[in-house]
Amino acid sequence: MxxxxxxxxxxxxxxxxxxxxxxxxxxxxxxxxxxxxxxxxxxxxxxxxxxxxxxxxxxxxxxxxxxxxxxxxxxxxxxxxxxxxxxxxxxxxxxxxxxxxxxxxxxxxxxxxxxxxxxxxLLSGKYDERSAVVTIRSGAGGVDAADFAQMLQRMYVRWAERRGYATRIMDTSYAEEAGIKSTTFEVEAPYAYGTLSVEAGTHRLVRISPFDNQGRRQTSFAAVEVIPLIEQTDHIEIPESDIRIDVFRSSGPGGQSVNTTDSAVRITHLPTGIVVSMQDEKSQIQNRASAMRVLQSRLLLLKQEEEAKEKKELAGDIKASWGDQMRSYVLQPYQMVKDLRTGFEAGNPEHVFDGEIDGFIDAGIRWRATGEKVAKES
Incomplete structure (x- = not known):
């Protein structure tokens, strides 16, 4: 022994x-x-x-x-x-x-x-040690997709809370019936970007729709984007001529003064078509500064992706990008959450939606670094 x-x-x-x-x-x-x-x-x-x-x-x-x-x-x-x-x-x-x-x-x-x-x-990427900015957008699936997007937002916020990480909702666009069209929030913690970056991709939900009076099964989709938070040491010059700035009144739940003034800001980067909206702060100046910071983060990541793509082309090593459906959350006819890249799966979706996603994240980081599939149930 x-x-x-x-x-x-x-x-x-x-x-x-x-x-x-x-x-x-x-x-x-x-x-x-x-x-x-x-x-x-x-x-x-x-x-x-x-x-x-x-x-x-x-x-x-x-x-x-x-x-x-x-x-x-x-x-x-x-x-x-x-x-x-x-x-x-x-x-x-x-x-x-x-x-x-x-x-x-x-x-x-x-x-x-x-x-x-x-x-x-394994988190040794150029920006892995940064805080993260997460954007979730509802996709195909109507009101179920909007509800799914909100479920994912809660999942990531609960995950951050479990780890003691600070989060800040930066912008939310609410859907008419239920859920959200999109949301952007910041996760403030060292290595939050490197950790959450493996969550980027299209997520798929299969369930009996609570919004269908005939109780039919519905498949819906939501897209998750994760970018590193820009820092003062980064240098991304954005000429004024390359952006269009629109101001509008904030919508949805908010403080007393949030919904009564044109404090929300939308910045459009004309060369790339990237659009960033921000309405979390009460002042237009604060929202503009936050929006510019997120725009710079997205342009920084875009620049990194273009450089990586060019290197792969020069090396003749062009690999397929992550699939459109990187994870499935199935609530009906059986209970299962499975990552289609790593093979990692969990049999309790309720726990997953409550933020217990460390197994999926760890498997994703190993898969990205080594190509290792785990085929393991948590």
């Missing part, structure tokens, strides 16, 4: 050493020292947005370093626990059984946390 446990612990240690090489604790310590110096600057809070960015990055870097350093200690503790259980085996079998039970529990926890650390090492 002890030999089997030792093999497991040795395997965990080997996996951790590989993760440690990628995370590079020394580099993390250097980054923490630099960010600590920046956070101590007397004029830091003269620019609140920059200050929040610095403090957020510092908190994240410290958290990452803690996870790595504590993991090494936890694996050492497993060794010590195994040694104690082995020694007690001959003298006190009952005590040894309790120690082995504790060892089983801790082995499972360490394995789970190691897998999370491994997933993070």
């Amino acid at each position: 002890a030999t089997d446990y030792q093999i497991e612990i040795d395997s965990l240690r080997k996996s951790f050493e590989q993760i440690e090489q990628v995370t590079n604790p020394e580099e993390l310590r250097s980054r923490i020292a630099q960010l600590t110096e920046e956070s101590a600057a007397p004029d830091l809070w003269d620019d609140p947005e920059k200050a929040q960015g610095v403090t957020s990055k510092l908190s994240h870097a410290q958290s990452e370093l803690d996870k790595v350093t504590k993991m090494s200690t936890r694996i050492d503790d497993l060794e010590a626990l195994l040694e104690m259980a082995t020694e007690e085996g001959a003298e006190d079998p009952e005590m040894a059984a309790e120690l082995y039970a504790d060892l089983d529990k801790e082995l499972a926890l360490v394995l789970k946390d190691l897998q999370e650390l491994h997933i993070r090492t």
Whole structure:
């Protein structure tokens, strides 16, 4: 028995050493020292947005370093626990059984946390460490699609809440009967973009429509777009001649002054046709600034995609993009949520719609990095 446990612990240690090489604790310590110096600057809070960015990055870097350093200690503790259980085996079998039970529990926890650390090492894209801006649009399926879009919005917001991430609804266009035509919201957290970027694509819902008085089954679609949040260090020049700005009165639920003035802003980028609307803030100036920031983020991602496409063409390696239907949520005639790219599936859609999507996200990150399909039920 002890030999089997030792093999497991040795395997965990080997996996951790590989993760440690990628995370590079020394580099993390250097980054923490630099960010600590920046956070101590007397004029830091003269620019609140920059200050929040610095403090957020510092908190994240410290958290990452803690996870790595504590993991090494936890694996050492497993060794010590195994040694104690082995020694007690001959003298006190009952005590040894309790120690082995504790060892089983801790082995499972360490394995789970190691897998999370491994997933993070796969987020090495240029913008992966940014906060994310998520846009959801209802597609084919009429009122069911609008309702589905709102269900997805709640799903991602609940996922963020479970992780302690801040979210901010930036714009929502409500449908006439139920649900939403579209929504844009920000998820403020390090690596939110890298994590959520695997959720981009077309989502499909199959269910008995609550809006059909004949109780027929309905298939509806919604599109999810995820872009990195622009930062002050990014340089995307947008000439005034390339944009058209329209102002209008905010619609839908809002505060007392939100719906009574022409504070909402719509910016159209004429060369690409990209349209960004913003009505979350009460002032037109604030909405314009937010809209410009999202427009810059979309143009930044578009530029990145064009560069990646050009590189693939030059290399003669043109691969198909992600399929139109990247995930299906089936509520009738059976209960199943399945990702069509990774094979990951869950048998409880209610839990998924309540934000329990880490399994899908982790599988998506592994699939994107390695092409690995998991064919696993959560």
